[in-house]
Amino acid sequence: MNGIGFLLVGGGVLGVVVWLLHKIGRALASILEVLAAAALVFIALWWLLKSLLWLGKQVITRWRTSLTVVGIMAWWQYLGWLSLAIVTGSVVAVLASWRLIDVVSYDHHCGRFLRSWWMRWAVYARKLPAWLHACGLSIRDETLPVEVTVNLVGRRRLLSRKAASASRAVQVPKVLKVRSGPSWDEVRVQLVPGQKPEDFDEAARVLAVARKVKRCQVRELEPNVVSIDFQRRDLLKSAVTSLPVPDLVSPDGLGVELRHVWSGTTEYGSDWRVPLVGSGAHCLTAGATGSGKNSVMWCPLVSAAPAIRSGVVRVSGIDPKGMELAYGRGIFARYAVTGKQALELLDGLLEEMEARKHEFAGRVRMIPISVEHPLEVLEFDEIGALTKYTDRKTRDAIVEKVALLTTQGRALGITVRGYVQEPTKDTVPVRELFPRRVCLRVTSKTHVGMVLGDGAYERGAWANRIGDSEAGVGYVWGEGVREPLRVRAGWVADEEIKALETYVTNCGTHVVGLSEGRAA
Numbered sequence: 302m303n304g305i306g307f308l309l310v311g312g313g314v315l316g317v318v319v320w321l322l323h324k325i326g327r328a329l330a331s332i333l334e335v336l337a338a339a340a341l342v343f344i345a346l347w348w349l350l351k352s353l354l355w356l357g358k359q360v361i362t363r364w365r366t367s368l369t370v371v372g373i374m375a376w377w378q379y380l381g382w383l384s385l386a387i388v389t390g391s392v393v394a395v396l397a398s399w400r401l402i403d404v405v406s407y408d409h410h411c412g413r414f415l416r417s418w419w420m421r422w423a424v425y426a427r428k429l430p431a432w433l434h435a436c437g438l439s440i441r442d443e444t445l446p447v448e449v450t451v452n453l454v455g456r457r458r459l460l461s462r463k464a465a466s467a468s469r470a471v472q473v474p475k476v477l478k479v480r481s482g483p484s485w486d487e488v489r490v491q492l493v494p495g496q497k498p499e500d501f502d503e504a505a506r507v508l509a510v511a512r513k514v515k516r517c518q519v520r521e522l523e524p525n526v527v528s529i530d531f532q533r534r535d536l537l538k539s540a541v542t543s544l545p546v547p548d549l550v551s552p553d554g555l556g557v558e559l560r561h562v563w564s565g566t567t568e569y570g571s572d573w574r575v576p577l578v579g580s581g582a583h584c585l586t587a588g589a590t591g592s593g594k595n596s597v598m599w600c601p602l603v604s605a606a607p608a609i610r611s612g613v614v615r616v617s618g619i620d621p622k623g624m625e626l627a628y629g630r631g632i633f634a635r636y637a638v639t640g641k642q643a644l645e646l647l648d649g650l651l652e653e654m655e656a657r658k659h660e661f662a663g664r665v666r667m668i669p670i671s672v673e674h675p676l677e678v679l680e681f682d683e684i685g686a687l688t689k690y691t692d693r694k695t696r697d698a699i700v701e702k703v704a705l706l707t708t709q710g711r712a713l714g715i716t717v718r719g720y721v722q723e724p725t726k727d728t729v730p731v732r733e734l735f736p737r738r739v740c741l742r743v744t745s746k747t748h749v750g751m752v753l754g755d756g757a758y759e760r761g762a763w764a765n766r767i768g769d770s771e772a773g774v775g776y777v778w779g780e781g782v783r784e785p786l787r788v789r790a791g792w793v794a795d796e797e798i799k800a801l802e803t804y805v806t807n808c809g810t811h812v813v814g815l816s817e818g819r820a821a
Contacts, residue, residue: 366418366422373385376388396411399411400412408483413480413481413482413483416481417479417480417481419481420479420481420486421476421478421479425476425479425486425488426476429476429488429490429529430473430474430476432508432511432512433473433474433490434471434473435511436504436507436508436511437504438473438474438496438500438501438504439471439472439473439474439493440471440472440493440494440495440496441470441471441472472493472494472495473493474490474491474492474493474496475490475491475493476488476489476490477489477490477491477526482569482570483536483569483570484532484533484534484535484536484568484569484570485530485531485532485533485568485569486530486531486533487528487529487530488528488529488530488531489522489526489527489528489529490526490527490528490529491525491526492525492526492527498519498521498524498527501519501527501529502519502756502759502760503759505517505518505519505759505760505761508529508531509531512531514531514532514533515532515535516531516532516761516763516787517529517530517531517532517761518530518532518760518761518784518785519760519761520760520784530761532568535568536566536568536569536570537566537568537771537774537787537788537789538771540772540773540789540792541565541566541773541789541790541791541792542791542792543565543596543599543600543603543604543791543792543793543797544563544600544603544604544791546603546606546797546800546801546804557604557605557607557608557613557614559576559577559578559579559605559608559613559614559670559676560576560577560578560579561574561575561576562574562575562576562577562601562604562605563600563601563604563791564597564600564601564604564788564790564791565596565600565773565788565789565790565791566788566789566791567786567787567788568786568787568788573777573786573788573789573790575601575737576737577601577605577614577676577678577716578670578676578714578716579667579711580711580736581736581737581779582711582716582737583707583710583711583716583717583718583734583735583736583737584718584719584735584737584738584739584779585684585718585719585720585721585724585729585732585735585737585738585739585752586598586718586719586720586721586738586739586740586741586775587720587721587722587723587724587738587739587740587741587743587748587751587752588720588722588739588740588741588742588743588775589722589741589742589743589744590722591742591769591772592741592742592743592767592772592773592775593741593742593772593773593774593775593790593792594682594720594741595625595793596772596773596790596791596792596793597720597739597741597773597775597790598625598680598682598718598720599629599793599797599798599801600790600791600792600793602616602632602680602801603791603793603797603801606801606804606805608676609632609805610804610805610807611672612672612675613670613671613672613675613676614670614675614676614678615634615675615676615677615678616632616633616634616678616679616680617633617634617635617636617646617649617650617677617678617679617680618630618633618635618636618637618679618680618681618682619636619637619638619643619646619679619680619681619682619684619687620636620637620638620682620683621638621639621643621682621683621686621687622682622683622686623638625682626680626682628795628798628799629798629799629801629802630802631802631803631805631806632801632802632805632806633680635649635650640687640691640692640695640696640699641695643687643699644695644698644699644702646679647699647702647703647706648702650677650679650702650706650710650715651702651705651706653677653715654705654706654709654710654713654715657674657713657714658713661713666712667711667712667714668712668713668714670714674714675714676714676715676716677710677714677715677716678716678718679706679715679716679717679718680718680720681703681717681718681719681720682720683720683721683722684703684719684720684721684729685721685722685723685728685729687699688700688703688728688729688730688731689727689728689729700730700731703717703719703731703734704731704734707731707734707735708734717735719735724740724743724748724751724752725751726751732751732752735779736779737777737778737779737782738752738753738777738778738779739752739775739776739777739788740752740753740757740762740764740775740776740778741764741767741773741774741775742764742765742767742768742769742771742772742774742775743764743765744765745765746758746765748764748765749762749763749764749765749776752764753776753778753785754778757776757778757785760784760785761784761785762776762778762785762787764776771789772792773789773790773791773792774787774788774789775787775788775789775790776788
């Protein structure tokens, strides 16, 4: 009986426990259902809010694409696909006709925007992050835990499960904007913490290889924003012809803008204009034999022909070879070949400079250019022949006088334009006094830095890679030019030089001697 009673009591207790557990289980299940439902609602709301924020960000940052998509969807919904197809086809036909009729106008008003949009979405947004990562321009999170296993052979490093995800461990610069021109794509990217613009300068060559283009140039826009410029095609491949010599009329010289004289074409398809007066007028051009230094010299003179003829610009020439400038000798008010003649010519310019100082000191900060006080332009060909390869006394005197003209002549209407083959400091001791410099084809990579300054080669000025057939192609750096700019000077044929001489001298060659030039 006691055993039966014990079993009954135990069974009753067990039943009560089971019943309590059942009740507690149901309560917990209800609570868990409520929590699960709440969590599901919370997660759904979180993703909905996140999606709305992302959508709003896309609409704001990519408003053109967003409006286009919304417009197409609305048109399709309310007007049907047939009308949409007809209008789209008509727009494409109009744009294609516009491009065939006037490609410059089309690209300026429409083409570049469409091309920028397409290049961003089809090329750079998809591929550039991988290129940057492959070129070492990403930041890897090195703080992730690392497990090291030691065996008899050596050490084997195993990354943790978290580090296995490369997307979590690597930060890649973000593409901010893409601008696509006729020959270049400008891709603005935002640097990630731990990077500096110089990192991209050093990787310019490998970026060009990754993009499968010939050139890549990096420009710093902000401390954490750089523009990676890719050259899709070379617009300077063909020779550029200089402007025609004006008709033999009686110009007054007022039609020439001496601060923006046409000299050729830039790599962006725009005109390359150089100043003959004012900031950046003093210019040193360096290049190997046959690189096109003569084009850089003669093309601005052809463009400024009316001003030279009217007397607003007076040109002097120092020609140690006695060949290049002699071919158009009639346009030079002063002309020198030997070292002694060069000193006389420079003395004449210095006397003119001192006379202008006495006349205008305290009245103006920069003298007005006129027939009475013309702009004096000195074309110094093969400057190294007289600044190094001559006797010491003559060399020192020429260097001193050129230094005076380049440091004081700008405000007084005197401009010095020098040309050299070997741009070393020993050859041209005053090269730093030329605020604007042009580097044509050179024989050594080191010459690029000598002409354009430190870091120019890393920023894309690869003048040593210019081909022998690309005469007149070079890189410009100086006042008003933030980064090395690739240009091609207009080629001036021999008959053009003779036509210029005839035009300037009014159909009769008249060479002004040194003494006459000094008295002028």
